[in-house]
Amino acid sequence: PIPCVPWQSQTSGHGDYYRYLSEFMPTDDNHQNAKKFYEDATEVASALPETHPTRLGLALNYSVCCYEILDKKDTACEIAKKAFDSAIDKLDTLNDNSYKDSTLIMQRSR
Numbered sequence: 001p002i003p004c005v006p007w008q009s010q011t012s013g014h015g016d017y018y019r020y021l022s023e024f025m026p027t028d029d030n031h032q033n034a035k036k037f038y039e040d041a042t043e044v045a046s047a048l049p050e051t052h053p054t055r056l057g058l059a060l061n062y063s064v065c066c067y068e069i070l071d072k073k074d075t076a077c078e079i080a081k082k083a084f085d086s087a088i089d090k091l092d093t094l095n096d097n098s099y100k101d102s103t104l105i106m107q108r109s110r
Contacts, residue, residue: 012041012058019065031070038062050086051094056105059083063109080109 018034041058048055059079067076084106094102 012038012045012054012061015041015058015065016061019061019069022065022069026069034065034069038065049090050083051090051098051102053098053101053105056083056087056102056109060105060109084109 015034015037018030018037022030022034038058038061042062045052045055045058060083063076063080063083065076066072066079087102087106091099091102
């Protein structure tokens with residue numbers, strides 16, 4: 001069974017919220033809040049399998065934040081590459097539905 005992480009999507013959602021807020025109100029507080037919530041969500045999501053769509057989607061969103069908002073392009077590439085590389089080795093363990101969801105997000109990460 002997949003571990004249940006009840007506040008994970010809320011934490012990730014906060015990261016998304018501050019990333020979007022940073023697009024039209026680019027303050028240091030908004031940038032740091034986005035970074036903090038994405039880091040917290042990433043830590044919680046580490047309990048999920050590497051191929052889990054929520055974990056992959058979080059990595060994609062966090063990498064976009066690093067690239068576009070925080071201007072940390074190298075970090076963005078590292079986050080996306082790590083998530084992609086971790087998941088690619090385990091794709092053969094997924095059923096058809098999970099495979100489709102995971103590979104769709106992985107294609108976006110490339």
